[in-house]
Amino acid sequence: MLHVHPSRAADLREPDQLRTEPAVPVETYEDSFGNICARLVAQPGTLRLHNLTTIEDSGQPDPVMPDARQASVAELPAETLRYLMPSRYCEVDLLSNTAVELFGAAAPGWPRVQAICDWVHQKVTFGYHYARPTRTALDVYTERVGVCRDFQHLAVTFCRAMNIPARYVTGYLGDIGVAAAPSPMDFSAWFQVYLSGRWWTFDARHNKPRIGRVLMAVGRDATDVAITTSFGAAPLTIFNVITDEVRRD
Amino acid sequence: MLHVHPSRAADLREPDQLRTEPAVPVETYEDSFGNICARLVAQPGTLRLHNLTTIEDSGQPDPVMPDARQASVAELPAETLRYLMPSRYCEVDLLSNTAVELFGAAAPGWPRVQAICDWVHQKVTFGYHYARPTRTALDVYTERVGVCRDFQHLAVTFCRAMNIPARYVTGYLGDIGVAAAPSPMDFSAWFQVYLSGRWWTFDARHNKPRIGRVLMAVGRDATDVAITTSFGAAPLTIFNVITDEVRRD
């Protein structure tokens, strides 16, 4: 899933076509979440995947709308309902009582989501060496450590438990002019919640508005939006993400 | 999800419209798996949900095709790939080594799926009192007890781990003329695998061809195809499923 999400396609100034070395046929399809997926059969040996594009961005930080309203479940559009369900890394059923105990007193809607992000951000300790592919939201809750995906999984789970549709996303986070970019650069995970009739960006890892997020894929959790899913051994040799600001004259 | 699956709609001799007492508006929509979902807001008090229909069935048991072929992952249609992924109740990642150890020596395709069903059927003990909403495939593997959904979850997980697309389904299982119906009747869970370009029925609980399965919903696991998903307290008072054979003159 190395393409920009269709919702940002209009902002692309050049196509973000995936290229491979050696060249192999790449099939592109749209999955059930509306993401663009590229699919290929790699030959034995080293494979280089890369793409390069320019995208128009507002330069504005993530919008903040403290009075964004939480719909009752009855009002929610049908297509948002699957983002209330448990998934591989988000055991909504196992953490629903905890969610109500922790966030039941917060005002519904935006303040409740913000309370969830504040809690996760404050209680979980970040560290790259904590990365573990099997860690679920419940594991994050008990272990209180993780990388960015772990923060989002726990926050997503709490939101769903409070009947707020929440989806896990991956994308680019250029972050120019706001804070020092993490070094080395990486793709990033954040999440979206459905309030007042649209999806809003939240990020329990950074927990403050950022500039330059470019959405790549949305899903129930990291299972659905892995940057690469390999069938067969595919050890990662080098991994490089570069996002630069290109100002218009 | 009380409707017959669209793939069987042509067999319906009368519409299988969901009715409620007291009457409340029922909205119908198709989810991302292609299932027909009915949605309603229940008022406080007792709610009765019922539907009634007649469906044409071949009367033939589940087809058996021992030479149904397992496609390589590269050959699989894109829309089947999500049925290789882990999900809430199917931790494919955690059981993949076990699957290879247990079933790696079985011939690919139909014989491998059958080996999986045989193993699950033989190793897991059925009992209604073992029902537990939080039991995952890994729990079934370690506890070795369960109800029908548990059998299918473990089998689905093993199939996915062997790169065979597998989906969890619910439906009616009338079973006239083959074996004594379970008493009382219930909806049933089974699963489907993708071999030789189509989906085939398997059932790790019963592990033999049955007559009269009527598909209602397909999904990644029980999360996606719950008969009812309630937001708010909705204790079940009475539950009744009746399937009768109506012979054509």
Place this chain on the structure above:
Amino acid sequence: MLHVHPSRAADLREPDQLRTEPAVPVETYEDSFGNICARLVAQPGTLRLHNLTTIEDSGQPDPVMPDARQASVAELPAETLRYLMPSRYCEVDLLSNTAVELFGAAAPGWPRVQAICDWVHQKVTFGYHYARPTRTALDVYTERVGVCRDFQHLAVTFCRAMNIPARYVTGYLGDIGVAAAPSPMDFSAWFQVYLSGRWWTFDARHNKPRIGRVLMAVGRDATDVAITTSFGAAPLTIFNVITDEVRRD
């Protein structure tokens, strides 16, 4: 572990010798927790285990001492330290942050233990059909259902996480004159905490002082004090516990 605990041996008015039908040799030994364990090799066929005794009891309910003091870890006797550690059913490490968040504001010592009992008693729903041999304290925390042992496991885990030595116990609970005995009678599980230099009785399941507890065995959790531990198939056919008050003239 069908004998009365040595701490109550002086109260026995007759020996509580374990008898078997058919008669088989029974070896008795004391385990590392100070419990009396009986050990035997059963022949194939039905085995009846029974004992019968009379014990002197104060008739007083469990003592309540709201100013019982929580020692610092440095002050604790060495032999109590193992009751601070995690064990099979009590994942102290996984619930320590939750314990501090829930009970950190309660006054140390007795009030904190009482706060733990109140929480567990209120949040967990009792039901015999919820019995499950694999349920750990973390499972109780997430599922919020269980039988008496589950209530105690969660309370024990929270106490340990707050540096209060806590041990799981089993025994007779006659309960004459206080409340209707559960029907049918059973052995019961409760727990003890170490405050002000001694062990005190708490019971997160009933959460009120009871009369007539007779201690049988203490341990880290249910693993250590199972009434029977069988090696080989040993299905339980009938199980009967009778405790009657015998008043002195």
Place this chain on the structure above:
Amino acid sequence: MLHVHPSRAADLREPDQLRTEPAVPVETYEDSFGNICARLVAQPGTLRLHNLTTIEDSGQPDPVMPDARQASVAELPAETLRYLMPSRYCEVDLLSNTAVELFGAAAPGWPRVQAICDWVHQKVTFGYHYARPTRTALDVYTERVGVCRDFQHLAVTFCRAMNIPARYVTGYLGDIGVAAAPSPMDFSAWFQVYLSGRWWTFDARHNKPRIGRVLMAVGRDATDVAITTSFGAAPLTIFNVITDEVRRD
């Protein structure tokens, strides 16, 4: 638990007294497993713990006794029974079916333990970066990665499931003249099984006889024999283990 185990005390050529800088009172006691435990209250600031001793060793590798016999449970001494039970990191109950399936065909006794070590050694990938304090035997079984303690936890669990008493141990592993010592040196974990009336050393991590093991502590699992157990924040600054061969003239 920085002292040599009492079973090796006769081999000490100088006392292995624990010293602290700054000097604080150190209390020593024996725990229920027979280990020597030192206990102290550290003041805020840096604390250095060290000890230094010389111990006589046979220089012989771990004994191998392929005909060491597995006692029936009925024959086992009472004090070995607790090493058949589940514990925090060894969920014997959850892995007992798997153990029987994998090792039921191996000859009882030494060959069965060796089969267990071979399996764990072959299936689990070692890596220091896989270290995780919450990983249980079931996690090792599903994740197939770990550090030395994880290898032993899984092997111990499988042995117990096959009714072979098994205990987890920590100690020094000097290993001079047999294989390159790991760099930097560390304490090591291995395990012991009870066969033919005594405890034998096995090591699923290295899976071959080694020279110069010096036992420090035995227990049910890593919970019981942690080198240090701290109550309060105690970040480790530097950690150094040096074992040198001192030949007699």
